[in-house]
Amino acid sequence: MKAACLSLIVAALALSACNHSAPQAVAPVAKTPAPAASAPKKAALFVPPPESAIPSDDFGKQVALGRQIFIDPGRYAKAYVGNALSCENCHLDAGRLAHSAPLWGAYPMYPAYRSKTHDVSTFAARLQGCFNYSMNGKAPPQGDAVLVALESYAYWMSKGEPIGVAPPGHGYPKLPKPAIAPDYTRGEAVFKRDCALCHGDDGQGQQAAGRTVFPPLWGTQSFNWGAGMEQVNNAAGFIKANMPLGRGNTLSDQDAWDVAYFMDAHERPQDPRYTGSIPATRAAFHDTPESLYGATVNGQLLGRGVAARP
Structure with missing residues (x-):
């Protein structure tokens, strides 16, 4: 009996020694790498509809007239023009080109307060200012056919844009101050x-x-x-x-x-x-x-x- 007990004690000690032996090395769990940071995406430029998409109905006729006035105001708005310029000299590609103050960039931003006039201007009033200053002429009166056509052209070109949100390319770029004063x-x-x-x-x-x-x-x-x-x-x-x-x-x-x-x-x-x-x-x-x-x-x-x- 004593011999049997001694055998059991020895076996138990051997098992305990096995259970407390040095732990085996465990392979580390591979971590999933974090995704690389990507550069912020630039907002896509708005693409206005092509000239071929101007509708053929009565509204489309006003849109087409507005485009003609924009390209050749000396012919289509002669009474209000005082120089040799056209609207697209400063607003390129018939007012379509981004970063040249396109019409589709301006239309959704009005009415707006303007420091130049110290009041809230409608889009039509903004067009009147172009005739007064850029065209060195006189402003068509509110409701004049010239303003109606130009505003129709701008509205048609801007359809689908959010209102009151300046889209990328809406004006002229703002250059940083030059390294040395302009000369x-x-x-x-x-x-x-x-x-x-x-x-x-x-x-x-x-x-x-x-x-x-x-x-x-x-x-x-x-x-x-x-x-x-x-x-x-x-x-x-x-x-x-x-x-x-x-x-x-x-x-x-x-x-x-x-x-x-x-x-x-x-x-x-x-x-x-x-x-x-x-x-x-x-x-x-x-x-x-x-x-x-x-x-x-x-x-x-x-x-x-x-x-x-x-």
């Missing part, structure tokens, strides 16, 4: 190298068959001192994205700033809001370093105007 002499060199071929050595553009092919950039037939393009930052953003025509984004930012300064440092028709005093007009409507109205460049005071407003 007239450097800008003149850029103009001669990259711009004069189309706009002429004198900046007066080119015409063919009675129509302006390349717009005048200053002088009697260009936009007046009240237009948005007279602000150097606006001109620089437009030039950077779109010029030379067909070769946008090939100029450096500095070149775009310099040539925009050169363009805006030339005289043009008077601001229709002119108060009779250049300093007072600057204080009221051009109180920004981006405007050269009332500034002296190359010994010349800018803002005197070059032609009476029609």
Whole structure:
């Protein structure tokens, strides 16, 4: 009996030793790698419908007329135009091209408060301003057939966009401040190298068959001192994205700033809001370093105007 008990004790001790031996190495469980961080996707540019999609009904006739006015206002809105420009000189591809203030980028953003007018403007009122300033003419009255057609064209082009949300490409790009201040002499060199071929050595553009092919950039037939393009930052953003025509984004930012300064440092028709005093007009409507109205460049005071407003 004692021998049997002793055998059981020995067996138990042996089993205990086995159970407390050094643990065996266990292969680590492979972890699923975390997905690589991807660059944020850029929002897709809105694609307006093609001209061929303009409907053939009565509304479509207004849309088609609006497009004709936009391309050739000197013919289709002659009573309201005071220079040789067309709308698509600043809003390329009949107002369709992104980053050149396309119509489809503007229409969904109105009505809106504008610091320029110090009130809430409708889209029609915004169009009136284009005639007053960019076209150096006079505004069609509210409800005029010209405004109705242009607004119909913009509405048709913008269908499907959210209201009140600025879509990508809706205006002109906002360039960062230049490394060095814009300069007239450097800008003149850029103009001669990259711009004069189309706009002429004198900046007066080119015409063919009675129509302006390349717009005048200053002088009697260009936009007046009240237009948005007279602000150097606006001109620089437009030039950077779109010029030379067909070769946008090939100029450096500095070149775009310099040539925009050169363009805006030339005289043009008077601001229709002119108060009779250049300093007072600057204080009221051009109180920004981006405007050269009332500034002296190359010994010349800018803002005197070059032609009476029609």
